[in-house]
Amino acid sequence: MEYKNLGNAGLKVSSLCLGTMTFGDGADEEMAKALYEVARDQGINFFDCANLYAKGESEKILGRLIHHHREEVVISSKVYFPTGDGVNDRGLGRTHIIRELDKSLKRLRTDYIDIYYLHHFDEQTPLEETLSTLNDMVRAGKINYIGISNFSAWQTMKAIAITQQHNFAPITCIQPMYSLVKRQCESELLPLAISEKLGVTPYSPLGAGLLTGKYQEKAIEGRLNVNQQYQRRYELERRNKTVDQFIAFAKENNYNPVSLAIAWVAAHPAVTTPLIGARSVEQLQPALASVAINMTQELREELSALSIAPALATDRAEEV
Numbered sequence: 001m002e003y004k005n006l007g008n009a010g011l012k013v014s015s016l017c018l019g020t021m022t023f024g025d026g027a028d029e030e031m032a033k034a035l036y037e038v039a040r041d042q043g044i045n046f047f048d049c050a051n052l053y054a055k056g057e058s059e060k061i062l063g064r065l066i067h068h069h070r071e072e073v074v075i076s077s078k079v080y081f082p083t084g085d086g087v088n089d090r091g092l093g094r095t096h097i098i099r100e101l102d103k104s105l106k107r108l109r110t111d112y113i114d115i116y117y118l119h120h121f122d123e124q125t126p127l128e129e130t131l132s133t134l135n136d137m138v139r140a141g142k143i144n145y146i147g148i149s150n151f152s153a154w155q156t157m158k159a160i161a162i163t164q165q166h167n168f169a170p171i172t173c174i175q176p177m178y179s180l181v182k183r184q185c186e187s188e189l190l191p192l193a194i195s196e197k198l199g200v201t202p203y204s205p206l207g208a209g210l211l212t213g214k215y216q217e218k219a220i221e222g223r224l225n226v227n228q229q230y231q232r233r234y235e236l237e238r239r240n241k242t243v244d245q246f247i248a249f250a251k252e253n254n255y256n257p258v259s260l261a262i263a264w265v266a267a268h269p270a271v272t273t274p275l276i277g278a279r280s281v282e283q284l285q286p287a288l289a290s291v292a293i294n295m296t297q298e299l300r301e302e303l304s305a306l307s308i309a310p311a312l313a314t315d316r317a318e319e320v
Contacts, residue, residue: 001043001291004272007199009145009172011114013074015266015291017046017201019277024057026279029064034281036065040073042288048175048201048275050078050119051104059107067109076201077104078149080119092122092130101142117147117175121155127162135168147201149175153188153313160196173199173272178265180307181207181242187310190270199272202265211261213247242307249306255293260303262290267300 003012018039023032036047049062059077066073079100082090090096104113116137118130137143146169148156160171174193176185182204193200206212250257265274278284 003045005199006115006145006272007172007193008170008197009199011074011145011172013046013199013273014044015273016042016044016262016288017048017273017275018044019203019275020047020049020058020062021053022058022277022279023049023061024054029061031280032061033065035278035284036062038281038284039288045072046074046076046273048076048203049108050117051100052078052081052083052119056083056103056107059104063107063109070110074114075108075110076115076117076147077108077113078117078119079104080122092118092125094129094133097130097133098137101137105142112141113143115145115147115173116143117149118151118159120150121152127159128166131159131162131168132166135163135166138169143169145172146170147173147175147199149203150177153192156189156192157196171196171198173201175201175203175275177204178202178268178271178274179205179207179211180246180261180264180303181210183307184310186268188313190268191313193270200268200270201273201275202271203275205262205265205274205276206258207243207261210243211246211257213243213250213257215243245306246303249303256286256289258286259290259293262287263293263295264300264303266290267295 002015004015005011006013018035020032027035047062047066049058051059053059062075066075079097080090080092083100088095101116105111116134122130134143134146138146148159148171151159151174156171156174162168163170174189176189178185185202190200209215246261247257250260262274262276265271276284276287278287
């Protein structure tokens with residue numbers, strides 16, 4: 001396992017990050033422990049969570065797992081989405097952030113969270129209020145680094161500008177969706193990350209399971225067959241030929257499609273560490289094996305040609 005600095009920060013993270021969304025939701029505590037221990041044995045030191053995963057149970061399980069070696073691991077959590085029925089039980093306002101951060105710290109059984117992500121842009125709250133609050137939390141020692149997830153490029157750059165203008169704690173990393181079937185972040189977010197020296201921790205490198213090939217069997221159970229949110233997110237991707245061509249390529253060249261899909265994401269020059277996840281150790285193994293693939297430039301270009309690249313951010317790039 002290789003270790004990289006998270007963007008321009010002095011924090012080293014493993015080249016794979018284990019997402020814990022399944023802890024308490026698909027993987028019971030015994031299985032979560034097995035997943036965690038296998039990941040640790042393979043050198044993973046970075047574990048991603050969020051306050052809403054399994055209604056807080058994911059953080060509780062992760063907290064129990066890290067408790068006896070807290071300083072050996074890097075953990076992240078997130079804030080934005082509703083955690084209750086109250087009008088202030090959501091968003092990126094000061095009240096909600098402080099309340100949810102304290103709850104997360106308690107569930108995680110720790111005094112600090114290494115990376116705290118804004119989980120979504122909040123159109124109802126000024127970014128100045130949000131970033132001022134996070135700056136206070138950094139100064140209080142409750143957060144070490146600030147991350148952003150599901151922001152557009154202009155929203156991300158606006159946040160960076162505010163931190164610089166007010167001398168707030170900086171934005172350290174971003175967490176966009178990224179896979180061979182979801183490449184929108186290539187247009188502006190990933191170039192922005194390179195320019196601003198941000199860490200990039202992309203999620204869903206398997207396209208919600210599309211790139212595993214399991215949905216080629218129509219009767220299979222999975223998020224894309226039962227969850228309307230994922231169905232809407234990947235509706236077009238399920239109709240095109242990318243998945244079939246990718247699975248065929250993997251079989252013809254003796255690659256596990258899970259390993260290959262993750263290695264493709266990891267090889268982008270902006271990416272620091274892709275998030276992987278599983279409900280069983282058997283599912284986790286090919287994700288871990290992705291680090292062994294030699295993703296040459298030629299191989300990555302061949303795979304990239306199987307899907308449609310996003311439009312360029314400008315209309316006259318041919319004149320550059």
